[in-house]
Amino acid sequence: MQRSSHGHAGPGDRSDDKKKYTKFRKDNRCRFCREKAAGVDYKDIVTLIKMSTNQGKLYSRKRSGNCAKHQRATSDAVKRARYMALLPYAGQ
Template identity: 60%
Template sequence: MRNVRQGNQGKQVKRRRRFGAGIREQTQCRFCREGTKYVDYKDIETLQKLLTHRGKIFSRKRSGNCAGCQRKVKTAIKRARFMALLPFSS
């Protein structure tokens, strides 16, 4: 049984499930909200908000971007790294 786990004495304990805990209202990403068609690789302030302090790109879940905008962000960050505007790592 999926919702049952065994304790030390062999007793079965049911876990409570919280319904609706993982359901959130769907919001638009910051680029879709602003109507941005192109993520500029020269806009370092915006791109740095989407990087960790180690220089890794935040995931879609963490940054809140949609799939299309996340691809645009990835391309912009890689271009900025190639042009030495952003570090590859820190």
């Protein structure tokens, strides 16, 4: 009986699948560490908007990709920008 063409032929046949998935690997390093930025600026509204949802909440570290140091700095920068009325407290 002939085997179907879909599926793996055996354990040695998985090298092609690994090559297929490793092409599009996302760089998991922090955005600010990659750019070697001095810090997160509360006046940089474009960056801060990317770090928050439409409702005005901040994305988590896992979702935004920030390291712990820059996530805390982002949180402080968003709070300062809200206080200075550069960002809304609530979303749109």
